[in-house]
Amino acid sequence: MTDLSTTYMGLKLVSPLMAGSSTITGTVRKLKSLEDAGAGAVVLGSIFEEQVRAEVSDMVAVLETQDNPEAYDYIRADYPMQIGPEKYLDTIRQAKALLRIPVIASLNCTTRDHWISYARKIEQAGADALELNVYDIPHDPAEDAAAVEQRHLNLVAGVSGELRIPVAVKIGPHYTSLANFIKRLTALDVQAVVMFNRFFQPEIDIEKLKLKSGINLSHAEDSGLPVRWIALLRGLIPCDIAMTTGVHGAEGAIKGLLAGANAVQVCSALYTPAGAGVIGDILKGMSAWMDRHDFGCIADFRGSLAEPAEGAGRGFARAQYVKDLLGRRE
Numbered sequence: 001m002t003d004l005s006t007t008y009m010g011l012k013l014v015s016p017l018m019a020g021s022s023t024i025t026g027t028v029r030k031l032k033s034l035e036d037a038g039a040g041a042v043v044l045g046s047i048f049e050e051q052v053r054a055e056v057s058d059m060v061a062v063l064e065t066q067d068n069p070e071a072y073d074y075i076r077a078d079y080p081m082q083i084g085p086e087k088y089l090d091t092i093r094q095a096k097a098l099l100r101i102p103v104i105a106s107l108n109c110t111t112r113d114h115w116i117s118y119a120r121k122i123e124q125a126g127a128d129a130l131e132l133n134v135y136d137i138p139h140d141p142a143e144d145a146a147a148v149e150q151r152h153l154n155l156v157a158g159v160s161g162e163l164r165i166p167v168a169v170k171i172g173p174h175y176t177s178l179a180n181f182i183k184r185l186t187a188l189d190v191q192a193v194v195m196f197n198r199f200f201q202p203e204i205d206i207e208k209l210k211l212k213s214g215i216n217l218s219h220a221e222d223s224g225l226p227v228r229w230i231a232l233l234r235g236l237i238p239c240d241i242a243m244t245t246g247v248h249g250a251e252g253a254i255k256g257l258l259a260g261a262n263a264v265q266v267c268s269a270l271y272t273p274a275g276a277g278v279i280g281d282i283l284k285g286m287s288a289w290m291d292r293h294d295f296g297c298i299a300d301f302r303g304s305l306a307e308p309a310e311g312a313g314r315g316f317a318r319a320q321y322v323k324d325l326l327g328r329r330e
């Protein structure tokens with residue numbers, strides 16, 4: 001009998017599989033179906049900084065005039081965009097009243113100004129933790145890499161340490177020195193890093209000569225990027241790690257845990273016809289795999305393929321690539 005229970009940021013989870021932030025985690029009814037399917041925790045759809053500052057209609061108008069179709073599409077695709085900040089707090093309260101599993105709120109911010117007080121409201125509404133979604137596409141040629149990183153660190157520093165609930169930071173993979181950035185991030189009193197957000201990619205309609213809107217979902221092959229970095233950094237950072245991107249089945253979730261993730265988030269797979277049922281399928285697959293390998297609990301295998309902090313690496317960096325190339329020549 002396998003035991004899938006684990007902990008993440010000090011929260012007890014019935015399983016390491018969390019429903020990641022999206023439109024699906026925006027309504028209490030859907031959250032309940034995710035819990036019923038076996039999710040260990042849910043991360044609510046993000047509340048966007050723009051929502052905290054302005055009414056939704058104002059925000060849409062601003063984004064439309066700002067020639068920023070990517071941001072507009074991302075936000076338009078998202079349910080929380082349709083609701084105001086008070087409604088977001090209501091969703092947290094209702095979710096807490098209905099669910100037994102941890103409810104993690106999500107805040108998307110690009111500036112430090114407006115959100116510390118809102119983060120406190122989120123805490124007061126009863127969220128078990130807060131995930132900061134650092135969704136940012138720095139494209140100002142005047143801002144160098146150091147300035148971008150410092151801006152992101154300032155965002156996090158603004159809230160970590162201010163709340164009693166645990167804080168996770170969800171980042172993208174595009175930092176010049178990812179390992180150095182994450183090391184500095186984890187010095188800021190955060191309880192987890194969520195690796196990696198998958199930014200929406202713009203699509204051009206070549207007939208209409210304009211950008212297409214719509215959601216593009218991940219594929220199982222996309223899990224390689226977070227798995228590599230989780231394995232490389234597991235031994236070097238003190239806080240928990242959640243994997244996001246490319247978990248579409250038990251195999252992806254197991255890879256993330258073997259690499260050293262404490263929990264694994266699933267999002268795109270929830271948009272397939274199986275819906276929340278994917279959670280049960282993944283958990284069933286994980287249990288069967290654990291049985292086959294005689295693992296009684298998650299701790300029996302979690303991190304067992306992470307790169308050792310010292311000594312010969314397992315090949316998550318360059319070694320495997322070189323080996324494969326040389327192997328092919330033989």
Ligand SMILES: Cc1cc2nc3c(=O)[nH]c(=O)nc-3n(C[C@H](O)[C@H](O)[C@H](O)COP(=O)(O)O)c2cc1C
Nearest residue numbers: 020021022045046133198218244245246266267268
């Ligand atoms: C339709 C949709 C909406 C999303 N909304 C959010 C969001 O509000 N906040 C957030 O942090 N991530 C959001 N994401 C990103 C997901 O949480 C996840 O990190 C990403 O899709 C990679 O995981 P996946 O491969 O399982 O989809 C969204 C993704 C999708 C597909």
